[in-house]
Amino acid sequence: MKTVFRALALSAACAALPAAACAAGVTVENPFARPSLGAARNSAAYMTLKNTSGQPDRLIRAEGDVAAEVSLHTHLMKKMDGRAVMRMRPVKDMPIPAHGETKLQPGGLHIMLIGVRKALKPGDSFPLKLIFAHAAPVTVTVPVKPLSATMGMHKMKMDGKMMMKGKMAPSD
Ligand SMILES: [Cu+2]
Numbered sequence: 174m175k176t177v178f179r180a181l182a183l184s185a186a187c188a189a190l191p192a193a194a195c196a197a198g199v200t201v202e203n204p205f206a207r208p209s210l211g212a213a214r215n216s217a218a219y220m221t222l223k224n225t226s227g228q229p230d231r232l233i234r235a236e237g238d239v240a241a242e243v244s245l246h247t248h249l250m251k252k253m254d255g256r257a258v259m260r261m262r263p264v265k266d267m268p269i270p271a272h273g274e275t276k277l278q279p280g281g282l283h284i285m286l287i288g289v290r291k292a293l294k295p296g297d298s299f300p301l302k303l304i305f306a307h308a309a310p311v312t313v314t315v316p317v318k319p320l321s322a323t324m325g326m327h328k329m330k331m332d333g334k335m336m337m338k339g340k341m342a343p344s345d
Contacts, residue, residue, distance in 0.1 A: 198225040199308040207323035209293045218284040224269040231266040231306040239299040241288035295319040
């Protein structure tokens, strides 16, 4: 099931903006988050960002009341004691190519939710506001999916490419 959210504020804002800015647009497909686990109270949100315009754009911030801290993160593989270990780190922004897309997915780019205000369970949902360098802000409703559904891609990717050297660290 795919859900498409469109940038709504564009037409209203267009009158006041140069033509190039009016053309800017990002749509969000298939947003989802994983449940928060145990006492850690952390979660992560994933989605596909599609740039419908002819100019590159960037996701520069995400905002929401769902967690004490909402930040842009990526995963990196690091070697520790000869083993490959997943580590997260914040990123300044997430580039979205002109007429292209950027996928936020388990094991890669994600919107980190640190300190969720209440435990997130499958079936819950919450709003998240996405702020872009050019396109109008988009607020999406993010459903929480079961861990098995959100880890599926992660596992496949890891098994295929990166599991040769041993254990994964717990990753958010
Ligand atoms: Cu993270």
